[in-house]
Amino acid sequence: MIVRTRIEPAPSGSIHVGNARTALFSWAFARGHAGSFVLRIADTDAKRVTEESFQAVLEDFRWLGIDWDEGPEVGGPHGPYRQSERFDIYREYADKLLAGGFAYRCYMTDEEIDAERKRADAEKRRPNFRHTEAEETAHASEGRPHTVRFIIPEEATVTFHDEVLGDISTEMGRTPDVVILRSDGTPTYMLAVTVDDALMDITHIIRGNDLMASTPRQLLIREALGFTEAPVFAHLPLIVAEGGKPLSKRWGDVSVRSYRDRGYLPEAMINYLALLGWSLDDKTNIFTVEELIDSFSLVRVGKNPAAFDIPKLDWVNMHYIKSLDPDELAARLVPFCEREGMDAGTDEGLGKLRAVTPLLVERLKRLDEAPPMVRFLFDRNEPDEKAAKALEGQSEYLNEVASRLEALSEWTTTAIDAALRALADERELKPKKAFQPIRAAVTGTLVSPPLFESLEILGRDETVARLRSAA
RNA sequence: GGCCCGUUAGUCUAGUUGGCCUAGGACGCCGCCCUCUCAAGGCGGAGACCACGGGUUCGAAUCCCGUACGGGCUACCA
Numbered sequence: 077m078i079v080r081t082r083i084e085p086a087p088s089g090s091i092h093v094g095n096a097r098t099a100l101f102s103w104a105f106a107r108g109h110a111g112s113f114v115l116r117i118a119d120t121d122a123k124r125v126t127e128e129s130f131q132a133v134l135e136d137f138r139w140l141g142i143d144w145d146e147g148p149e150v151g152g153p154h155g156p157y158r159q160s161e162r163f164d165i166y167r168e169y170a171d172k173l174l175a176g177g178f179a180y181r182c183y184m185t186d187e188e189i190d191a192e193r194k195r196a197d198a199e200k201r202r203p204n205f206r207h208t209e210a211e212e213t214a215h216a217s218e219g220r221p222h223t224v225r226f227i228i229p230e231e232a233t234v235t236f237h238d239e240v241l242g243d244i245s246t247e248m249g250r251t252p253d254v255v256i257l258r259s260d261g262t263p264t265y266m267l268a269v270t271v272d273d274a275l276m277d278i279t280h281i282i283r284g285n286d287l288m289a290s291t292p293r294q295l296l297i298r299e300a301l302g303f304t305e306a307p308v309f310a311h312l313p314l315i316v317a318e319g320g321k322p323l324s325k326r327w328g329d330v331s332v333r334s335y336r337d338r339g340y341l342p343e344a345m346i347n348y349l350a351l352l353g354w355s356l357d358d359k360t361n362i363f364t365v366e367e368l369i370d371s372f373s374l375v376r377v378g379k380n381p382a383a384f385d386i387p388k389l390d391w392v393n394m395h396y397i398k399s400l401d402p403d404e405l406a407a408r409l410v411p412f413c414e415r416e417g418m419d420a421g422t423d424e425g426l427g428k429l430r431a432v433t434p435l436l437v438e439r440l441k442r443l444d445e446a447p448p449m450v451r452f453l454f455d456r457n458e459p460d461e462k463a464a465k466a467l468e469g470q471s472e473y474l475n476e477v478a479s480r481l482e483a484l485s486e487w488t489t490t491a492i493d494a495a496l497r498a499l500a501d502e503r504e505l506k507p508k509k510a511f512q513p514i515r516a517a518v519t520g521t522l523v524s525p526p527l528f529e530s531l532e533i534l535g536r537d538e539t540v541a542r543l544r545s546a547a
Numbered sequence: 548g549g550c551c552c553g554u555u556a557g558u559c560u561a562g563u564u565g566g567c568c569u570a571g572g573a574c575g576c577c578g579c580c581c582u583c584u585c586a587a588g589g590c591g592g593a594g595a596c597c598a599c600g601g602g603u604u605c606g607a608a609u610c611c612c613g614u615a616c617g618g619g620c621u622a623c624c625a
Contacts, residue, residue, distance in 0.1 A: 086625050118625060186623090197548070223623055241552070250549050251621075258623040265625045289551060289620035311552085318558080320617060351559060351573090358561035359572040378560075381618065385558050388574040394587085439586035449585085496583090511583040523585045 079111025080279045083144075084269065086118045087130040090333030093384065094284060094315045094323060096140060097349040101312060102282040103142045104350075104365075104372040114276055115147030117158040120268050125160070136332040140342050141365065146276075154276040159268045166263035169271050169301060170224050170256055178300040179256060180206055181222040183215035202230065202250045224257035226266070226297055234292035239280075239310035239374040246292045254293055270294045274303040282374070285311045285381075310374045313353045314381045323384055335389075339412060339443025341400075344393040351392075352382040362395055390441040397440050402433040409433070409446050416447040418454040428453045431533045435525035452519035453534060456542060463516035470513040471547040473503075477514055478543040487536045492528045517546035 083099040085091055091099075106113040115137070119125045134148060146152025156162055173179035182205045184192070189205065196203035205225055207215065215222070232248040256267035263271075273281060273294075288311040295306065317327040324330065329338075335345060343365070350368050351361065354377050363371075397405065406429040413420035413429065420429055432450050440446055451457055459467060467474075480495050500510035515527050518539055524530055531539050 084625080088625090121624065182623095189623095200548080202549090244551070246551060248550085255623050260623080262623085264623065269625085284619095285552070286619055287625080290625090292551090313553080314618075316618080322618085348559095353559090355560055355572095357572090361559090361573050375563075380553055382560090383558060385574070388559065391574055398587085436586095438588085441586090493583095500583095507583050509583095515584065521584090525585085527583055 079109040082114035090331035115144035225253040457520040474547040
């Protein structure tokens with residue numbers, strides 16, 4: 077059997093980290109089994125889907141390094157891969173269901189449906205949305221709009237095996253007949269996903285646990301449609317916020333894009349996401365995508381929800397930042413610096429960044445932390461409040477520092493270091509007392525990369541000029 | 548209300564067939580060291596009666612039952 081997995085995102089802008097994790101596992105599973113990974117766009121509710129949000133989804137996957145063998149832009153033998161382009165197919169299957177007596181037209185208005193739901197609830201039974209034959213003919217001749225509902229056999233107990241959760245058995249007695257075609261003739265998720273998974277020969281349906289409840293219904297539809305071979309199911313534990321609450325916008329940023337914008341590396345996101353609900357072994361925290369693919373297995377996926385923990389993500393990200401070589405890091409820093417108004421994309425700008433990266437690499441958790449640290453190389457900024465305070469009454473000292481630096485025979489970190497320490501010794505100043513005013517004068521802040529190295533990179537003329545002007 | 552799922556430290560987890568678990572690793576936290584700021588790094592530490600209550604067993608985090616708590620679904624969203 078050739079393994080085929082898929083991810084089916086709804087294109088509502090940048091993907092949710094939970095979807096990214098699901099995609100990652102589904103993808104890793106396919107890759108690890110020399111199978112195919114299909115990207116299918118769940119845009120049956122086409123009204124609010126924009127081209128922009130569709131592109132955002134593709135871009136997020138590309139950024140993460142998750143590629144697809146079949147799907148938008150690459151095509152494939154089972155296309156099209158946007159459900160909005162497959163409506164005819166779904167209608168055809170809905171007709172089959174109708175013809176086979178597995179579905180019926182429901183002419184009820186929203187009000188009627190509401191009322192029936194309330195009644196059913198009070199009577200502790202499932203709601204009934206069907207019509208008598210007479211009603212149906214009447215409604216049809218009036219041209220009343222209708223949906224198509226799939227009949228859930230009341231006595232059915234659906235059983236399936238889940239690779240993560242084990243055997244699941246569900247009694248369908250109170251599950252209402254499910255809408256498969258909306259009144260405008262478009263299919264719902266329940267129909268589209270079932271038909272597509274079957275038609276596209278998906279062998280392993282790996283998806284979020286929130287969709288587990290829909291599995292029995294999909295199995296029933298599948299069976300009614302005559303698709304005899306059932307796929308393997310694996311429902312992944314949900315990713316939640318601290319306290320086990322749903323990871324919603326309310327909690328904070330949940331889109332992949334927002335993490336990208338804050339300077340998380342794609343390799344770090346992949347690594348961290350893989351740690352949510354899965355583990356390589358009892359002690360490995362850091363691994364490459366290749367290692368993930370090689371060792372990923374559904375058996376090792378946990379059952380319980382995982383909380384998204386930013387501090388740990390930061391730690392993983394820091395690890396990957398450290399592993400970048402200086403040129404690579406400098407290049408990745410450019411957009412973040414430009415965003416903050418620095419002229420970092422030029423040869424000169426890149427040169428400055430390249431020079432400081434060795435100093436930054438040990439102190440960045442996120443790429444977006446770099447701009448404030450390197451700003452002094454691009455602008456002569458006004459001292460901030462704390463820096464201004466550190467400069468008070470330091471005129472004479474700063475002028476002396478400037479003179480000493482001017483007198484240096486060579487402009488190197490070692491020479492600067494020696495000169496400034498010598499001066500501090502002469503004046504019996506503790507290092508901190510001696511160096512903070514200089515840092516304040518030159519960088520405009522009390523927090524910067526190591527001082528002597530920073531001065532060397534800045535250059536003698538600029539350093540001296542800043543010292544004199546702050547004095 | 549109904550159907551289904553889950554429950555190891557603040558967090559992610561290891562714990563595959565019950566004994567090597569006096570529960571392992573990581574993040575975070577605390578302390579010390581290093582130190583020109585901020586970090587990083589090194590060393591050490593606290594933190595879990597394995598949700599709770601019953602069983603089964605010579606022996607249970609691991610098996611069974613119940614309870615509590617949490618979550619998902621119960622849409623003409625996916």
